[in-house]
Amino acid sequence: MPFDEMLTEDSLPRAPYTGYFNWHSGQKISDLIKKSRDAENIFRKTGITFAVYGKEDSAERLIPFDIVPRIISGSEWRKLAQGIEQRVMALNAFLDDIYHKQEIIKAGRVPRILIEKNDAFLPEMIGMRPPGGVYTHIIGTDIVRTGEGQFYVLEDNARTPSGVSYMLENRETMMQMFPELFHLNKVRPVENYPKLLRHSLAAVAPPGCTGKPRIAVLTPGIFNSAFYEHAYLADQMGVELVEGSDLRVIDGKVAMRTTRGYVAIDVLYRRVDDDFLDPLTFRPDSTLGVPGIMDVYRAGNITIANAPGTGIADDKAIYSYMPEIVEFYTGQKPILENVPTYRCSEPDTLAYVLDNLADLVVKEVHGSGGYGMLVGPAASKRERSEFAAKLKAKPGNYIAQPTLSLSTVPILVKKGLAPRHVDLRPFVLVSDKIQIIPGGLTRVALKEGSLVVNSSQGGGTKDTWVLED
Amino acid sequence: MLGRTANGLFWMFRYIERAENTARLIDAGLRMSLTRMHGHEEEWESVLRSSGVFSSYSAANSEVTSADAVNYLLRDKSNPSSILSAIEAARNNGRMVRTALTREAWEATNECYLDIKAQLARRVSDAEMPEIINNIKQRTGLIRGAFHGTMLRNELFNFSRLGTFIERADNTSRILDVKYYVLLPAVSYVGSSLDNVQWESILRSVSAHRSYGWVYDDDYKPANIADFLILNGRMPRSLAYCYDKIDSNLSYLEREYGERSSCHDMVADVVGMLRGHEIQEIMDRGLHEFLQDFIGQNSRIAAEISDVYRFYQD
Numbered sequence A: 001m002p003f004d005e006m007l008t009e010d011s012l013p014r015a016p017y018t019g020y021f022n023w024h025s026g027q028k029i030s031d032l033i034k035k036s037r038d039a040e041n042i043f044r045k046t047g048i049t050f051a052v053y054g055k056e057d058s059a060e061r062l063i064p065f066d067i068v069p070r071i072i073s074g075s076e077w078r079k080l081a082q083g084i085e086q087r088v089m090a091l092n093a094f095l096d097d098i099y100h101k102q103e104i105i106k107a108g109r110v111p112r113i114l115i116e117k118n119d120a121f122l123p124e125m126i127g128m129r130p131p132g133g134v135y136t137h138i139i140g141t142d143i144v145r146t147g148e149g150q151f152y153v154l155e156d157n158a159r160t161p162s163g164v165s166y167m168l169e170n171r172e173t174m175m176q177m178f179p180e181l182f183h184l185n186k187v188r189p190v191e192n193y194p195k196l197l198r199h200s201l202a203a204v205a206p207p208g209c210t211g212k213p214r215i216a217v218l219t220p221g222i223f224n225s226a227f228y229e230h231a232y233l234a235d236q237m238g239v240e241l242v243e244g245s246d247l248r249v250i251d252g253k254v255a256m257r258t259t260r261g262y263v264a265i266d267v268l269y270r271r272v273d274d275d276f277l278d279p280l281t282f283r284p285d286s287t288l289g290v291p292g293i294m295d296v297y298r299a300g301n302i303t304i305a306n307a308p309g310t311g312i313a314d315d316k317a318i319y320s321y322m323p324e325i326v327e328f329y330t331g332q333k334p335i336l337e338n339v340p341t342y343r344c345s346e347p348d349t350l351a352y353v354l355d356n357l358a359d360l361v362v363k364e365v366h367g368s369g370g371y372g373m374l375v376g377p378a379a380s381k382r383e384r385s386e387f388a389a390k391l392k393a394k395p396g397n398y399i400a401q402p403t404l405s406l407s408t409v410p411i412l413v414k415k416g417l418a419p420r421h422v423d424l425r426p427f428v429l430v431s432d433k434i435q436i437i438p439g440g441l442t443r444v445a446l447k448e449g450s451l452v453v454n455s456s457q458g459g460g461t462k463d464t465w466v467l468e469d
Numbered sequence B: 001m002l003g004r005t006a007n008g009l010f011w012m013f014r015y016i017e018r019a020e021n022t023a024r025l026i027d028a029g030l031r032m033s034l035t036r037m038h039g040h041e042e043e044w045e046s047v048l049r050s051s052g053v054f055s056s057y058s059a060a061n062s063e064v065t066s067a068d069a070v071n072y073l074l075r076d077k078s079n080p081s082s083i084l085s086a087i088e089a090a091r092n093n094g095r096m097v098r099t100a101l102t103r104e105a106w107e108a109t110n111e112c113y114l115d116i117k118a119q120l121a122r123r124v125s126d127a128e129m130p131e132i133i134n135n136i137k138q139r140t141g142l143i144r145g146a147f148h149g150t151m152l153r154n155e156l157f158n159f160s161r162l163g164t165f166i167e168r169a170d171n172t173s174r175i176l177d178v179k180y181y182v183l184l185p186a187v188s189y190v191g192s193s194l195d196n197v198q199w200e201s202i203l204r205s206v207s208a209h210r211s212y213g214w215v216y217d218d219d220y221k222p223a224n225i226a227d228f229l230i231l232n233g234r235m236p237r238s239l240a241y242c243y244d245k246i247d248s249n250l251s252y253l254e255r256e257y258g259e260r261s262s263c264h265d266m267v268a269d270v271v272g273m274l275r276g277h278e279i280q281e282i283m284d285r286g287l288h289e290f291l292q293d294f295i296g297q298n299s300r301i302a303a304e305i306s307d308v309y310r311f312y313q314d
Helices: A015-025 A029-046 A074-098 A112-116 A164-177 A179-184 A193-203 A227-237 A293-298 A322-330 A347-355 A381-393 B003-035 B041-050 B054-060 B066-075 B083-096 B103-119 B126-150 B155-178 B193-205 B211-216 B222-230 B239-257 B262-275 B279-285 B287-308
Strands: A065-072 A138-147 A150-157 A215-218 A240-242 A247-250 A253-258 A261-265 A267-270 A303-305 A360-364 A398-402 A408-413 A416-425 A427-430 A434-436 A441-445 A459-466
Touching: A015 A065, A015 A179, A029 A065, A029 A164, A029 A408, A029 B103, A065 A074, A065 A164, A065 A408, A065 A416, A065 A441, A074 A138, A074 A150, A074 A322, A074 A427, A074 A434, A164 A179, A164 A193, A164 A227, A164 A441, A164 A459, A193 A215, A193 A227, A193 A267, A193 A427, A215 A227, A227 A240, A247 A261, A247 A293, A253 A293, A253 B003, A347 A381, A408 A441, A408 A459, B003 B041, B003 B066, B003 B083, B003 B126, B003 B155, B003 B193, B003 B287, B041 B054, B041 B066, B041 B155, B054 B066, B066 B083, B083 B103, B103 B126, B155 B193, B155 B222, B155 B239, B155 B287, B193 B222, B211 B222, B222 B239, B222 B279, B239 B262, B239 B287, B262 B287, B279 B287
Parallel strands: A065 A459, A215 A240, A215 A267, A267 A303
Antiparallel strands: A138 A150, A138 A416, A138 A427, A247 A253, A253 A261, A360 A398, A408 A416, A416 A441, A427 A434, A441 A459
């Protein structure tokens, strides 16, 4: 039996859920189902949609929202937050080291080939220290839970993590629909995130920037799956939402085309991948970026958040080294555990993985969004043998992990509550300090028994409460 | 504000205006087909012409039937001016400039799109038409209401309004130009019931068949109709009204930016021209020529505005 976060094996509510559970017992399921539909309408109205690539007619979809909150106690959160903070410090120290002295390689803790042969490693960043010394400014650490106090980090999203707008809208929707729940429970606020983000970005403006830094959010445009989020964050921060075509390098600065002429910007929160950022440095066919922005960056005249090249830190091939990385830079044992990871590039390990495919989750090293992965226990024999062939062809492209017995949190179904597997993505802001927003995005697999929580694969979301206690 | 944002707002409101206008044209066309015994396909041809899509329609259809014409104007995706295309384009522009809109204005636009898209998912029967036309007018009205009720009166507002009135001036002048011949006094069957229907159709396509009576307190007279739609500054779809609004919105921008540009002078000329003439002079000199000039100048002004305020990358 997986660990259920709300109920014990005797179906009694665990401590953080007591208030919610008692309230829920007094509700009619039919009323809650109706509320659940209301919530969906709110989302549809607002246009909180998500584009699923490769499905033309359903270009814009809603991510299903479940109205049962996921609740984390204050003490559980404190441990999590400490662990995340430690990890984020290590990630930034690792990036600085990798693009400078590479001491961790010299110390033999991370193989050189894994860094230098990695697409996520950008030679253009060698010797480059971003303003404020921060590489990854916005991080979404994916965490799973298997039991009481048992948390694992599944992934460190250090490039351009998305989902924070869902965290905010989920909270907004819950507060609109169930104000009484917020009187019953002391829930720590998340709604100041846009303000914190703005301050955090302003704090890492280039040293030459005097006065109030001008910030903009760079989006690939309305057809990007996360466009809603880009617009939402720009709106909430009160900054411009720009596209590559709005920007141009003028007099050594990146400037945006306004109705009155070009205006220089100091900090660019980019939601465009490294490859597309600058056609003069990276992919020459990119129309989403700004020709010459890397020169401005190298001259120290703009802050790019997150910095180019941060992908080397959250690469799945690097992930298995995270415990060593944390220890190397912080001098302490990691507070949060890694999921045990098999590197298929190693021949003995590959043989083990192939023998045990039915019990493992195999992931592409560079994949994301749940694309190109195999969930062994859920896959058919044929799917497994097809995947084995791919694995043998390019073992270095894959890592494997045991299928963890992910915790469950109930969702609302027609008959009432039913447990479903969840994960958690808390959001972290790094500037001259590290701030972890108490809460995050809980993703939930809506299908019974399913372990895949990705929204591109039919997962939903929940409001996530961290209690004040 | 970004030039692209100004452009997005400008076009968002052009498309909303266009959708509404097409709805009115269809409405007037349907009305005509009810009041005439035969030959109403002719009416659909002029509706298609007023909407500026007659040649693209003819390329795709061998003959003009009311069912095909309505379908083309209402929901054909290959027709960029169909109501469905226009609303989708308005909404895409709205999505692009989401940060410039209030939550209310955006939600009204988004809901309009979702609702109309669902309603126009398949061909629409005659019986459903009144409800659909009504819904389109209501939905676009809601967008306007949310916009007026919640938007700050700043440059964002001005660019949106410029889009509305450039499009509206274009629409009204095209409607008049397609039907200009029924306004000419020389036509033989002046005063016949056929004329009355034609005249009413013009007024209907700008929702002015009731207000005409309040202003002119008279039977339909070609000169009065032309006066109403061209020179009457109180008639919200007249050319004079549109240009007063274009002028005042540009003046706000001039004050705000501390800069007067070529588009200001071009607009001032049009305003002066509309104020300086009686309708009879215009008709004597040739209504068709007047309207052709106007349509050309209107689109040159739109291009000038987009240049001056850097709507596009140069």
